[in-house]
Amino acid sequence: MSSWYSGGFAKGREISERQQQSRGKGTFEFTNVDRTRFFVRVAELRHIVFLDNFDWKINHEGNTIPVVPFGRYEHKLELDGDWKNPIYVTCARGSAPCKLCELGFKKNYIGAMTILDITPYKNKTTGEMMTRPFKKLLMATPQALCIIDSKKERKGNLLGMHYSVTRHKDTHPRTGSDYEYEGTFDFNSALVQGFDLAPYNLSAEKAVEFYKNLFKPMTYEEQERLLGNGNVTDGLVFRKDKRFGGARQGQGAQATGAAVGSQPQNSEGNDDDDGQPIDYEA
Ligand SMILES: [Zn+2]
Numbered sequence: 001m002s003s004w005y006s007g008g009f010a011k012g013r014e015i016s017e018r019q020q021q022s023r024g025k026g027t028f029e030f031t032n033v034d035r036t037r038f039f040v041r042v043a044e045l046r047h048i049v050f051l052d053n054f055d056w057k058i059n060h061e062g063n064t065i066p067v068v069p070f071g072r073y074e075h076k077l078e079l080d081g082d083w084k085n086p087i088y089v090t091c092a093r094g095s096a097p098c099k100l101c102e103l104g105f106k107k108n109y110i111g112a113m114t115i116l117d118i119t120p121y122k123n124k125t126t127g128e129m130m131t132r133p134f135k136k137l138l139m140a141t142p143q144a145l146c147i148i149d150s151k152k153e154r155k156g157n158l159l160g161m162h163y164s165v166t167r168h169k170d171t172h173p174r175t176g177s178d179y180e181y182e183g184t185f186d187f188n189s190a191l192v193q194g195f196d197l198a199p200y201n202l203s204a205e206k207a208v209e210f211y212k213n214l215f216k217p218m219t220y221e222e223q224e225r226l227l228g229n230g231n232v233t234d235g236l237v238f239r240k241d242k243r244f245g246g247a248r249q250g251q252g253a254q255a256t257g258a259a260v261g262s263q264p265q266n267s268e269g270n271d272d273d274d275g276q277p278i279d280y281e282a
Pocket of ligand 1: 075090091092093098099100101102107
């Protein structure tokens with residue numbers, strides 16, 4: 001994109017139609033971007049259903065390993081200080097050189113799962129409680145993985161299990177710290193008829209392909225091109241300012257790009273900053 005404006009009415013209609021269509025199928029822009037990543041605000045209660053089969057196993061270099069959580073390192077990047085729309089890039093290390101690692105960008109270990117968000121909401125016109133399912137990625141930090149693992153220990157396989165999820169403090173994982181079992185979801189329910197629920201019901205091999213497609217690492221050249229696109233940071237500038245003064249990007253904090261080449265100050269990858277008012281229902 002070379003400008004910030006485009007399209008006029010035609011573009012608006014095109015996007016609206018695309019949203020209408022995809023809403024009916026529950027696949028609203030299901031890609032590796034922030035708006036399809038599940039998160040719960042402090043004190044909020046959300047309802048989710050796990051779509052992965054936790055018994056999926058594949059052979060990988062002579063070992064039998066589980067498919068989910070689909071674990072990998074990723075870099076979370078901000079382009080020109082736009083912390084509302086971070087860019088997630090799978091770390092290429094392990095299979096290829098990673099330009100972002102070379103520059104000292106922080107990386108986070110994340111285990112991916114897919115869930116259906118079935119949180120009921122109030123229809124503003126009728127006052128009725130409604131449910132419009134959204135398929136989302138549950139991107140769990142190590143801390144969040146421990147919480148979900150403890151549920152799995154108790155239940156065996158979380159496939160099709162319905163949990164209510166909340167979070168008590170903003171230092172808790174964005175994906176929730178308190179999971180309460182609510183029952184088994186009925187996949188025959190009218191709520192999800194015609195939905196693309198993948199990876200639900202896939203074979204282990206197809207599920208691996210599903211996640212590999214979603215999180216394919218960029219090549220070194222693609223990373224270089226991305227870095228050449230503008231002022232790319234790993235968000236540390238924003239975090240530092242937030243801690244000391246509460247300033248946000250665009251409200252006083254400068255996106256100086258200082259994180260480039262600097263040492264990661266939090267390699268654990270705490271992705272819990274909740275200063276991100278992303279409205280999934282919008
Ligand atoms: Zn990397």
